[in-house]
Amino acid sequence: MVSGLFDAGMMPPAAAPAGAAPIPIRFHRKYTEEEYQFLFRQHWVRLVPSLARLFLVSVLLAAAAATLLLFADTPLLEPATRRGIAVLIALLFILVQVDILEHLYNHFLYVVIVTDRRIHRFKKTLFLTDDIQSVDLWVLQDIVKHQRGIVQNGLGFGTIEIEAQETIFKIHFVPDIDRKYHDLMRLREQARRKAAAIGQLPRQA
Amino acid sequence: MDPLLAAMSGILLVLAIEGALWWLFRRKVLSFPSPELSGMSFDRFYRLHFAHALAVSHAIILSVAVSLFLLSAW
Numbered sequence: 001m002v003s004g005l006f007d008a009g010m011m012p013p014a015a016a017p018a019g020a021a022p023i024p025i026r027f028h029r030k031y032t033e034e035e036y037q038f039l040f041r042q043h044w045v046r047l048v049p050s051l052a053r054l055f056l057v058s059v060l061l062a063a064a065a066a067t068l069l070l071f072a073d074t075p076l077l078e079p080a081t082r083r084g085i086a087v088l089i090a091l092l093f094i095l096v097q098v099d100i101l102e103h104l105y106n107h108f109l110y111v112v113i114v115t116d117r118r119i120h121r122f123k124k125t126l127f128l129t130d131d132i133q134s135v136d137l138w139v140l141q142d143i144v145k146h147q148r149g150i151v152q153n154g155l156g157f158g159t160i161e162i163e164a165q166e167t168i169f170k171i172h173f174v175p176d177i178d179r180k181y182h183d184l185m186r187l188r189e190q191a192r193r194k195a196a197a198i199g200q201l202p203r204q205a
Numbered sequence: 206m207d208p209l210l211a212a213m214s215g216i217l218l219v220l221a222i223e224g225a226l227w228w229l230f231r232r233k234v235l236s237f238p239s240p241e242l243s244g245m246s247f248d249r250f251y252r253l254h255f256a257h258a259l260a261v262s263h264a265i266i267l268s269v270a271v272s273l274f275l276l277s278a279w
Binding site for chain 2: 027065068069087092094097103105108113120122124126127
């Protein structure tokens with residue numbers, strides 16, 4: 001059930017600085033005893049193709065609508081034809097707006113939550129996808145950061161590849177990737193120390 | 206059809222589609238884990254208040270734009 005707590009106007013919790021105590025936020029009902037560290041979505045550049053398509057199609061439709069309005073009172077167009085074209089332009093405009101809205105909602109539905117114990121990736125779309133993948137931090141073997149090309153390096157996003165036992169877990173379009181990478185490395189070491197302390201892992205010398 | 210009726214139909218169509226998308230979005234969102242927070246809502250924790258603002262403003266602007274166009278062109 002959604003916790004309908006009163007919104008006291010607090011800002012969403014930011015990532016805990018390196019070495020600081022974690023923000024005491026727990027997940028309940030599904031994942032108990034996990035301390036929240038940070039969450040992120042994909043970089044905004046993911047939306048650029050959809051926005052470019054929206055802009056282009058909107059310009060074309062606006063031109064078509066302006067032409068229609070210009071010739072509205074002329075005998076060149078019969079009223080029924082004019083109304084049909086107006087409905088078509090309106091429907092196409094609504095469709096392209098619905099497309100961008102769907103992409104924006106899908107952007108909001110792709111969330112990666114990192115706690116002191118696990119990485120949770122929620123990959124959902126409005127219609128077709130509903131994936132949840134969780135990986136324990138202490139079993140992670142490799143954490144690899146990929147940043148290729150001018151755009152990725154300039155905008156500071158990339159792909160983080162996480163290897164755990166025989167599974168490779170990729171998170172694309174990670175924003176502020178340098179910081180996320182170092183935070184994940186730090187949290188993995190903390191998780192391993194905790195696991196060693198309770199006997200799940202052999203203590204390292 | 207009366208131009209006003211065409212414009213009203215346009216508004217209703219936009220609101221119906223946007224409402225349906227919003228309902229789908231909320232249904233998906235509610236399956237996120239719920240953090241135990243004090244003084245912060247679920248929506249604000251996941252920064253969904255931006256999605257709320259976007260959905261409402263988008264629906265208003267789109268329905269106004271479509272209805273004005275249909276009124277003018279009918």
